Amino acid sequence: MRAYTLVGVNGNAFSIMAYTARAMRAAKFSKEEIDRMHTEAKSGDYYNLIAVCDGYIDAVNERLGLDEYDEDF
Secondary structure, three states: OOOOOOOOOOOOHHHHHHHHHHHHHHOOOOHHHHHHHHHHHOOOOHHHHHHHHHHHHHHHHHHHOOOOOOOOO
16 A cells, blocks of 8 residues: 555645545544544644645554555655
């Protein structure tokens, strides 16, 4: 399984949050944790949203044991 990454995701804020939420559901995060991500992501500007979602994507990859640097390019 490939690691989750925001690279290549549509840059629209709603698309980024939806992708992050889908990844979190795949990693069995609770509804409350997903709701917290949405709240944190919307609490600032676009750069805050990217930083928050990227942090949650890192947590998803960690929980699933995925490493984005393991793949051969």
